[in-house]
Structures are given as structure tokens and as C-alpha cells.
Amino acid sequence: MNVEELEPKYLRFQEEVEKVSKKHGLDFFETVFYMTNWEDQIQIIGYGGFPRRPHHWKFGQDAYEFEQQNRYGVSRVYEMVINNDPCYAYIHKSNSDTEIKFVICHVYGHNDFFKNNIWFSKTNRDMVREMNWHAEKVDRLEQRYGQPEVEKMVEICMSLDNLIDPMSVFLNPDFETIEKRVREAEMPRERPRLHNTGDRYLDSVLNTKEHRLKEMRRIHRENKEGKRFPRNLQKDVVKFIIDNAKYRNHNLPDWKLDMLSLFRDEFYYFAPQRSTKIMNEGWATYWHHKLMIEEGFVGDKGVFDFSKIHSGVTAMSNGQFNPYALGLKMWEWIEHRWDTGKHGPEYDKCDDRLTKFNWDTKEMNGKEKIFHVRKYYNDIMLIDEFFDKDFCDANKLFGYGQELPQELTRDKQISGIKKYILGKLYNSGEPIIFVKDGDFNNKGELLLHHDFEFAYKTLDIKKTIQVMKNLRTIWGKDISMDTKRPNTTKSKKNRGEYEHVRLMVTESSVVSRIIGNNDSILKEEDLDV
Amino acid sequence: MSGSIDRDKQRFIDITKDRTRKRLKDMLKRGEIIGKRDGKIVKVPYDVIELPRIKYHSGEGGEGGEGDGSGDGDHGEKKPSDEIGEHELEAFDLEELAEELLAELELPKIEPKGCRMIQSHNEKLKTINRVGPQGRIHKKRTFKNALKRSMASGSHYPGKIVSPVRPDRRYRSFKPEFTPEMNAVIFYIMDVSGSMGQEQKEMVRTMSFWVDLWLSKNYKAIESRYIIHDAAAKEVDRDTFFTTREAGGTMISSAYLKTAEILQDNYKPEEWNIYILQGSDGDNWSKEDTSLCFQILNRDLLPHLNLLGYVQTRSPYGSGQYLQDIIDNYNLKDENSKILTTEIADKAGIFDSIKDIFGKGK
Numbered sequence: 001m002n003v004e005e006l007e008p009k010y011l012r013f014q015e016e017v018e019k020v021s022k023k024h025g026l027d028f029f030e031t032v033f034y035m036t037n038w039e040d041q042i043q044i045i046g047y048g049g050f051p052r053r054p055h056h057w058k059f060g061q062d063a064y065e066f067e068q069q070n071r072y073g074v075s076r077v078y079e080m081v082i083n084n085d086p087c088y089a090y091i092h093k094s095n096s097d098t099e100i101k102f103v104i105c106h107v108y109g110h111n112d113f114f115k116n117n118i119w120f121s122k123t124n125r126d127m128v129r130e131m132n133w134h135a136e137k138v139d140r141l142e143q144r145y146g147q148p149e150v151e152k153m154v155e156i157c158m159s160l161d162n163l164i165d166p167m168s169v170f171l172n173p174d175f176e177t178i179e180k181r182v183r184e185a186e187m188p189r190e191r192p193r194l195h196n197t198g199d200r201y202l203d204s205v206l207n208t209k210e211h212r213l214k215e216m217r218r219i220h221r222e223n224k225e226g227k228r229f230p231r232n233l234q235k236d237v238v239k240f241i242i243d244n245a246k247y248r249n250h251n252l253p254d255w256k257l258d259m260l261s262l263f264r265d266e267f268y269y270f271a272p273q274r275s276t277k278i279m280n281e282g283w284a285t286y287w288h289h290k291l292m293i294e295e296g297f298v299g300d301k302g303v304f305d306f307s308k309i310h311s312g313v314t315a316m317s318n319g320q321f322n323p324y325a326l327g328l329k330m331w332e333w334i335e336h337r338w339d340t341g342k343h344g345p346e347y348d349k350c351d352d353r354l355t356k357f358n359w360d361t362k363e364m365n366g367k368e369k370i371f372h373v374r375k376y377y378n379d380i381m382l383i384d385e386f387f388d389k390d391f392c393d394a395n396k397l398f399g400y401g402q403e404l405p406q407e408l409t410r411d412k413q414i415s416g417i418k419k420y421i422l423g424k425l426y427n428s429g430e431p432i433i434f435v436k437d438g439d440f441n442n443k444g445e446l447l448l449h450h451d452f453e454f455a456y457k458t459l460d461i462k463k464t465i466q467v468m469k470n471l472r473t474i475w476g477k478d479i480s481m482d483t484k485r486p487n488t489t490k491s492k493k494n495r496g497e498y499e500h501v502r503l504m505v506t507e508s509s510v511v512s513r514i515i516g517n518n519d520s521i522l523k524e525e526d527l528d529v
Numbered sequence: 530m531s532g533s534i535d536r537d538k539q540r541f542i543d544i545t546k547d548r549t550r551k552r553l554k555d556m557l558k559r560g561e562i563i564g565k566r567d568g569k570i571v572k573v574p575y576d577v578i579e580l581p582r583i584k585y586h587s588g589e590g591g592e593g594g595e596g597d598g599s600g601d602g603d604h605g606e607k608k609p610s611d612e613i614g615e616h617e618l619e620a621f622d623l624e625e626l627a628e629e630l631l632a633e634l635e636l637p638k639i640e641p642k643g644c645r646m647i648q649s650h651n652e653k654l655k656t657i658n659r660v661g662p663q664g665r666i667h668k669k670r671t672f673k674n675a676l677k678r679s680m681a682s683g684s685h686y687p688g689k690i691v692s693p694v695r696p697d698r699r700y701r702s703f704k705p706e707f708t709p710e711m712n713a714v715i716f717y718i719m720d721v722s723g724s725m726g727q728e729q730k731e732m733v734r735t736m737s738f739w740v741d742l743w744l745s746k747n748y749k750a751i752e753s754r755y756i757i758h759d760a761a762a763k764e765v766d767r768d769t770f771f772t773t774r775e776a777g778g779t780m781i782s783s784a785y786l787k788t789a790e791i792l793q794d795n796y797k798p799e800e801w802n803i804y805i806l807q808g809s810d811g812d813n814w815s816k817e818d819t820s821l822c823f824q825i826l827n828r829d830l831l832p833h834l835n836l837l838g839y840v841q842t843r844s845p846y847g848s849g850q851y852l853q854d855i856i857d858n859y860n861l862k863d864e865n866s867k868i869l870t871t872e873i874a875d876k877a878g879i880f881d882s883i884k885d886i887f888g889k890g891k
Binding site: 042043046047052055056057058059060061063064065135151155158159161162163429430431433450455457458459460461463464466467470 | 533537538539540581583586
């Protein structure tokens, strides 16, 4: 890529923007803007914002589709910005003067968010170089083991991108490995805790038969629980595989696990971007609007152009969810509430709509509040806390469509809308999969568990089976997964709406078993996938 | 790192083409592709490849309602919709497509009739070359070069003797000129009379499209002439041929006459491979006209032709008599017969028809 730096007049503009936004309290990494041409733009978009990533046709597909759809400039990507220190941003060369200015302001919003939001605090700030290194590493593997082999592995890695636990970077859990288990097994076994009496009579009184039995049972139970591997459900399936697959699959070459851990780093890098999409985009939109209009960076000539761009960015199109628009409204709403003091117990107690509407204590804490929210919140917290009836009323939100409730009362409808949005945000809208047993059937097989009760949605069986097949090539032994699906048996015994199935991928077949209570197998059928 | 994505893009296109190829025959049959021709590029819908991920079963919203659970149960199978992205288009090269067609139909390569002038050397010495026989040395150019070299080296002064060395020498030489190896012309004749329904015309057009493709694969230069006829024939351009709707009676002889006329004026039979593809529902005006047809065929057309492909579409109105007449009048089973006939019942039959006509390599 032959990237160009900004023209001098925009560099001066950039300095101005930095000065003013610092005055407003924004705090950002150093920002480097590059002008790209059409080819580079395609490449950067194909690679999700990065100049280089490991080769894979999936990126090619994204680039190709983008190229096909945007050849005539129907829709455009104004800006690409990378969470990195220094922060890199790309602007397309053909952008007009106003568009370039708009992008520069917008990027500072993102930049500030990346730097200060707590959910980003654990991401790698040198990801551009890191990613380049990943690409280099995969290239070398390709030279050594051949392109088809490596491509297959990249595909497997990419199919596991939602089997991670974004929260684990903050909790630093003790990931269980087989090695640790082996070490534990060598420690002395626990003995029954009996009262030390030294007297046969006292012994028979204090350490009664019942007491001994109780102790034995306790040890037995603890041993049994202790044998479970992992002891607790582990959400980071990828990590579990990286740690333990080499003990299960002796033919697994090291480079495959190496590659998986490279990709795991990428998954964790991208995870917070998914969980703060609304906030992040809203924040950048809020600030570009503020800087361009209130601070007058737009200039006299650009107002019309800017309004056009801004309304395009925040347009609510039919059937699509626009994080820019919702985010912007949320930020404005929070600022408004804390500016006018529309919060606290007194405000909540008030029943009169008009009083509520005209509520104004001249508190003017809005700015402080939004910076606070920007630092500590993510999308779920944001929606959960600030998406309320007044917000819906102010923005004329209503429920419509199959998935949204058609309730008659406004309150119920709003809680339905909220539930719907939150449902899309929990775990970034991905199913939750745990490792339940790393030594299933005592044969070293892997048992995964889909937390169905979390969202009450069934899995796409076909895709799931494909992922399990991918996992099997790494794990080397059979993979099973517990999940639920709509009830198929018409028997009276099993009247529930959903039935418990265990999908099993073995070397030659794919089986689904309907599991009853006490792990008994009610029915077994071959799946043809 | 320039163009790093190009490799990925190419890889993706290769994969997609491989996948599309497998479905190509079906698409060809359904005639989906024809409208999407844009110069030499044909656009073909392809499936968006999704990487497998564990995700929720789409099309099931939120919590299953009361009546939801007792469904038919075979979920996971009832969703072919996300497999093929109809609006996605991918460009196939036309020639590539013809290659596919060839592979699919196992058609033999066409053997051009007669021998043509292959490549003619122009007699005049037209160009300059660095090597050649001494007799053809171009003195002026040679000395000019020598002077240039001498001046460039800085040692030249006016009056100095210029002496050419070997690299300065220039020779006159022939420039070989190529003329097309074989020429071919194809006449598309379509019956647009009232008895030909929209569907029948569509079949003829689809057929024409593939025949055009197949012949252009075999000949370097190919000309196409389009003739439509009802009771009278006229020559039209390509677009009209593919879009026209007319109605009226049917006189096939008029089309033959028109063809013979164009043929006589423009194409010397010894220099051209001549094809006629005729599409009709076989419902001619009268017996007299049919016999007139055969007269023209015998006298003006058949001696010069490579092939007359007669495609009869099955129509609810037509009698299909013309096909029977051809069969009665000509010995089609003969190896050297220049007339080949085929009958198409519906669109799926187009492929077999192409094979019928070009299966003999004429």
C-alpha cells in the first residue's frame, strides 16, 4: 500500500481540532491520518481496518462484496479507525473537503473512547504491529506446511471466534489444564477428619459411627467433584482447547495450536468493539456533531454538506438497527437529563407528565455524567440504565413487527422493546457455550454445553455440527454438545416445550440423542449433515 | 505488502467459481444467465460462503410462544434460503462459459469445411529489423544510428567520419500479416408469426445465444445475421431479434429467399463457413410454400452451407408439419446430410438440442 499523509491544510485543521477537543475534556492517543485510494480502501475494509492480516479467502470475500456493491459509490465508508496507540485512521481520497473534516472530528470521538472506556483497557494497543506479525507468521507456516493445510486451519480458527469469554480478561480466572490435574493427583489424599481423643471411650462417644460415615461421604463427594474436569463450566472453549488438546490428540502438530492462540488474541481484541458498538458510534457521532457545529469547524460553506452527511449517518432505515442513531440519542438524552436534573428519587416519584417534562433544576452536570458513562459503561449497562419510558417518548419509539410485542399498554410495550434490544446485546447476541467435561465418557472426549436457558433460542444445528467437526480435527476425539430443541417426541412422558438433545460428532457419523432425566437416552437418530 | 488482499480476493473468486461450476448446468438449462450478458462478461449468481459458527437458529424470534413448540420438529433442514444469495453477482468470462458448455456437452470440435488461406506474407518489405541478410541493409538508417551513437558518446565533431558498428545496422524486413484463419457467418432465422408464443420465442432465443457462443468458440471471426419472418422476412439487428414481438402468417420461404439474397451479396461460399439456425413451430402457410422452400434450399442454400440447424419448438397452436416435411424430403440419416433437426419441448430440452445439432462436429 502506498498511503499518503494528510494535506498540510488538514494537518493544521487536525491540530485545531485536537486543541479544541482537549478543551472539552477529550483524552486521546496520538492520531495519524492516512489518505487511501480505492484499492487500499478495499484492502483495509476486507481486513477489518487493518493494513495486513493473515491470508484467507474470507477477507477476500468481504473485500469483493464491498467492491461490487460500492463500485458506483452508492454507499460509502467514510472512515476506518483502529484501536491502537498511535491511533490510525484512513480517509478515502475522493472525500470532499467537508467529508474529510467530518471524518477527522469523528475519529477523535472514537479515539477518546478507545483510550478511556474501561472495557478496552485490556486490549492490545499495538495491534497493527501484532496483526502484521500474525500475518508474517501464518505466511511462514504456509511456506512450510503448504497453503491448503494452513488455509484449512485458518478457517477452523475463524469458525471458533465466538467461543471465548470476553469477561475473563478482567477476572483472570485460573484456567484448568491437565498438567495441573496431574500435579494435584500427586498430593496426599485427604483423610477423614476425626476428633483426636487418644481415649477409646471418648473416641466411641465423639467419633461415632454416624460421624465417620458422614466424613467418608464428604470425602467421597469431594473426590467425585474434584475429578470433574474442568471443575466449573469454562466459557473460554478456545483456551481450554489450546491448553489441553495436545494431551488428547497426540498427532496434533504444535503449529496448529500456536495458530489458534494467535487467533484467540484477535478475538479478544475485537470483543470489546462488539460489546460497545452503540456507545462507541454514538460517542463519535456526538462529538463530530459538537465539534463541527458548535465549535464551527464546519465553516460557512460546509454546513449543507455536513448536514447531509450527518443525517445520512444517523438515518433510521427500515428494518435495520442503526447504532449511530441510537447511540447519539442516548448520549444526548443522558446529557439532557443530568443538565436539567431529571434524575434521582424525587424525579422518579413524580407522576405528572407535564411536571416531569418541564423539570429543570439547572443542575448542569450533563457533561460530567456522559464522561463518567463513557468510562465505565458498555452497551448493556447503557441500555439497561438509561433506556426508559421518557426516552422512548422523547424519541417516539414504538414496537412493531413479529419479534416485538404488540402490547396495548405503553409501559409493557417499552419494556418489550428494551428486552428486545438487550436480547441482541447479551453476549453480543451469540449463544453461550461452555466446556462441561474435558474427559467425557472417561475417554478424553469433549462435552460442550449450550446454555439454553440464557436466551431460550435454539441453535442452528447444521452450522453447529460443522463447528464441532472442526473442533474434532483439533481435539482428536469425539465431540458432544448438550443443547435443546423444540420437542419432537409426542409421548406423554416428555411434555415440555423443548427437549434435551446431545449432538455427537464421531469420526464417521453424526448422532443426536434425546436425553431424558438422569442422562438416560430416550432416542437416537443419525443426522445427515 | 501492496495488494495483499488481491491474493485473498483471487482465492475467493477461484473457490466461488469452483462452486458455481457445479451448479452451472442447471443455470444454463433454466436460461437464467442470458439476460445478464454484458459485453464479454457474463454475470452469474453465486452463493455467499459463510464460515460455520455456532449461532442461533435464524427465523426463530425470542421466546417460542405457546403454539411454537409443537412444530414439525425437523428444524435445521428447512432453511435453504440463506444458501444462495440471488442478488450477488459474479463475473464469468464468456469464453470460460463456452468452455464449460463444451465440457458439459462433450461436443466435438468443429471441422471447418475446405481449406482457407491461412496466413499471407505481405510481399513488400515494410519494417526495419536489427538482423537480416546483408543484401537488405538499410544504409540510411544504419548511418543515422551510428551518428546518434557517436553524438551521444560526446566524441563527435562536425566533419568526423561516421563508422557504423554492428549494433547500428538496420535491415529491411517483411512484416508477416495474418488474416483470419477461418470465417464463419451464421444466419439466425426466427419465426415470429402469431402461432409462436412468447415461450417458444424464448426457447429459440436461448438456443441462439448458446449457438452463438459455441460457434464463436470455434471460429476466430464470426458474423451473425438476424432474420425474422412471418409472411415476409426482414433482416434486423441483434437487439430487435432478441426482443421483438410480432404476429402474422408464416411463409418460411420468404426467410430462405432473404438469406440467399444476403448470402449472394456478401459471402463467397468458398471463403466462408455458413451456418443457418432456424427456429420455428413448424407451421407453414401452405404445401406450395413448403415445396418452394425446398426448391430454394436445394438451389441456393444447401450447396454452400456447412449446416442448417432446424429447431422446432413444440407449440400449442402449430401443427409441426414442417419438420415432418423435411424428414420426408431429405435423407437425414446420411452422414453427409447438411440438415439437422431437433425438437424442443421445454427449456430443459435446449441442451439436448444443442447436442443434436453440433454433436457431429460440423
